[in-house]
Amino acid sequence: MPTIKTDNNPSTPPSILSLAFDLPNVCSLFGLFSALLALYFALIGIYPAAMIGLIWAVFFDWNDGKIARKMKNRTAKQGQIGGQVDSLIDIVSFGVCPAVILLSYGNYDPMFLPGAFIIVAACVLRLSYFNVYGLDGKSTYQGLASDNNAIILVFVFLLESIISTTAFTVVLYITILGLAALNVAPIRTPKLSGSWYYVLALYTLVITLAYSWLLF
Numbered sequence: 001m002p003t004i005k006t007d008n009n010p011s012t013p014p015s016i017l018s019l020a021f022d023l024p025n026v027c028s029l030f031g032l033f034s035a036l037l038a039l040y041f042a043l044i045g046i047y048p049a050a051m052i053g054l055i056w057a058v059f060f061d062w063n064d065g066k067i068a069r070k071m072k073n074r075t076a077k078q079g080q081i082g083g084q085v086d087s088l089i090d091i092v093s094f095g096v097c098p099a100v101i102l103l104s105y106g107n108y109d110p111m112f113l114p115g116a117f118i119i120v121a122a123c124v125l126r127l128s129y130f131n132v133y134g135l136d137g138k139s140t141y142q143g144l145a146s147d148n149n150a151i152i153l154v155f156v157f158l159l160e161s162i163i164s165t166t167a168f169t170v171v172l173y174i175t176i177l178g179l180a181a182l183n184v185a186p187i188r189t190p191k192l193s194g195s196w197y198y199v200l201a202l203y204t205l206v207i208t209l210a211y212s213w214l215l216f
Helices: 017-021 023-043 047-070 076-105 110-133 147-161 165-184 196-215
Strands: 140-142 188-190
Touching (some): 023 076, 047 076, 147 196
16 A cells, blocks of 8 residues: 655645646556557558557556555645546547447448447446445446446457458447446446456567557
């Protein structure tokens, strides 16, 4: 656990821009940039590049917490703000990104709007619940953690190059709805930490190489 300092002068808040120089927030913002790349490439229909951006958004999301826990001189306020930054970016990365990918792949047909709304709404509800109640027990969440939306989606998207566009559209829609249901389901899912970090690092590398190969 990091050592938390009390704020020396709580009546004088820092500038907003100073938050961008707090190291864990820097890592979070790199994750936001990765999510923005995923959105950009999804919008123009280059889905392998979008998947690379999406998995790196997960990787940076896992690292901001690791960095924060190793910092010994971080104040309680910095920790609270960092949590808010992380949560808001998660909505973009793991709610908005999957929604835009679904809409783009469906050529923005209105029939895909319900699925896009459902995944964003589920992500917002899940993260809001977590921000208030935290872990459900010592090492489990209630509902599927939102970062799993991206971890699962980039794997499922490998099918896009194997099956027909029509079939994959159905698979994608079902996947998005399934992830949304799991995000808010009254089930316990484990908090992936410890050695799982190295599994994610390897997974990120493999996914990046696989989609880079599909790009070229």
